[in-house]
Amino acid sequence: MPWKATTTMEQKIEFICEWRxxxxxxxxxxxxxxxxRPTAYKLISRFENQGYDGLKEQSRAPREHPNATGENIVKAIIKLKAKxxxxxxxxxxxxxxxxxxxxxxxxxxxxHNILKKNGLVCPQKRMRRVKPVFPIFDPKSCNEVWSADYKGKFLMGNKIYCHPLTIADSKSRFLFTAKGHYKENLKSAKTEFTKVFRKYGMPKQIHTDNGSPFGSVRAIQRYTQLSxxxxxxxITxxxxxxxxxxxxxxxxRMHRDLKAACARPSAYDLKAQQRRLNHFVKEYNHIRPHEALGMKTPASVHNFETRPFPEKTPLFDYDLDHKVLKVTQNGAIRWRSYYWVxxxxxxxxxxxGIQNLGNGIWKxxxxxxxxxxxxxxxxxxxKTNIRLETNLV
Structure with missing residues (x-):
């Protein structure tokens, strides 16, 4: 009688017992x-080589596939993942x-399947779907908008905080610098911006958050000394x-990669930490493909032709209809000899520069x-002092 689906293994064992x-x-x-007869000889051969375990159902997948990925490519994939x-x-x-x-x-x-098969893929948590947020400054060309920020501080091995300053082009994603500082202050930021401007030129705009030393929500138009x-x-x-x-x-998003590469774990001191940051900048610009750039590298996309950095602050002449006043040491301008703004x-x-709009309103x-x-x-x-207003009521 033919094999029964529910008792296939029992039938095979019974067949071997009868044969023996x-x-x-x-x-x-x-x-x-x-x-x-071929089926019978196959069962007998499996039993002689493997015992009763050889009677179990065998995989019907082909041992070799004409379109299988070559072993040399598999090794290259695993090697790149390790690097x-x-x-x-x-x-x-x-x-x-x-x-x-x-x-x-x-x-x-x-x-991906090769990486997963070799245990090199970490399962990611399912993220809650949210409404996409697009950047409010979306440049159409390189050097139109640069972005800058201090990556969140992290402890180094010597128990001192490192504050990395990062400056990047918002179009090409080219990372100009990742400089580790002990503090987030004007002097440190201005020194690094000067170094970057001298090497790469200057953009039209610089996009930052409202943290020190970039901006202040309590200041006029959020401008600081650096602004x-x-x-x-x-530069606007x-x-x-x-x-x-x-x-x-x-x-x-770039900061997330920087943190994973340079802060987990961190180096012992700032000098060693800076070597890690420099290595990340080189890898990010010249080796790592970027999906937003069509899997090209930022260095291959960025346009390095831009305005040169002036070593002296350029002079500026106000229009003839502007009244020019000097800001005193207390941050105010004297008005009509008696009052302060x-x-x-x-x-x-x-x-x-002060421009008269009429009816006592000055811009x-x-x-x-x-x-x-x-x-x-x-x-x-x-008959009192007033503060500058950003809007007319």
Whole structure:
């Protein structure tokens, strides 16, 4: 009789037991169990080589596949993953084209399956689907907008905090620098910006958050001393909305990779930490493929032609209809010899332009950048000092 689906293993064992008695020929056994002679000989061969375990159901998958990935490519994939453990299948596949012809490079899915088969894929947590947020400053060309920020501080081995300053082009994602500092202050930031400007030139805008030393939510237009220095160089400071880092998501995404590469674990001191940061910058710019760039590297996309950095602050002439006043050491301008209009201490010693709009309303500029309004009638009526307003009521 033919094999029964529910008792296949029992039938096979019974067949072997009958065969081992030597009372029946192969032809008789095949007739009784309803199987062919090749099947009978195959079962006997498996039993002789493996015992009863050889009677278990065998995989029907082909032992060799004509389209299987070559062993040399599999080894290359595993080697690249060991070298760049934070990279996924897409980026590793791009690097395979450097050593193999494109006809034999496997697909992204195949590369992922090879990594998964070798235990090199970490399962990711399922993220809650949220409404996508697009950057509020989306440049169309390189050097139109640069982004800058201090990556969140982390402890080094000597128990001192490292504060990495990062500056990148928002279009090409080219990372100009990742400089470790002990503190987030004006002097450190300005020194590194000067170094970058001298080497790479200057952008039209610089996009930052509202943290020190980049911006201040309590200051006029959120400008700080660093912001006014940018303005003097012909660079317009632009800011994300307060408490909205996702508006500069491309820079924050880079920070995630930097933290994984340089802060987990961190180095012992700042000198050793800076070597890690420099290595990350080189890898990020010249080796790591970027999905937003069509799997190209930032260095291959970035345009290095831009405005040169002036070693001396350029002079600026206000229009003839502007009244030019100097900001005193207390951050205010003297008005009509008796009153004061407070601006900001970040402008002390500098000259602002005042434009008359009529009805006692004056518009205040620093160079070509609008700061705010003030109403001289309030000074005369209240006989008191006032602060600059950004909006007319």
């Amino acid at each position: 008695t030597g009372k029946y020929t192969i032809t008789e056994l095949c007739k009784n169990f309803g199987i062919s 760049y453990p934070r990279w996924g299948a897409k980026k590793i596949r791009i690097l395979l084209f450097n050593d193999f012809n494109k006809e034999i490079v496997p697909s992204v899915v195949t590369v 006014y220095w940018f303005i003097e160089l012909g 400071p632009v800011f994300s909305d307060p408490a909205h880092p996702e508006q500069n998501g491309r820079h924050e 407070y601006l900001t201490s970040a402008l002390k010693g500098k000259y602002v 205040v500029f620093y160079r070509n950048v609008f700061l705010g309004f003030f109403n001289e009638n309030e000074l005369r009526n209240k």
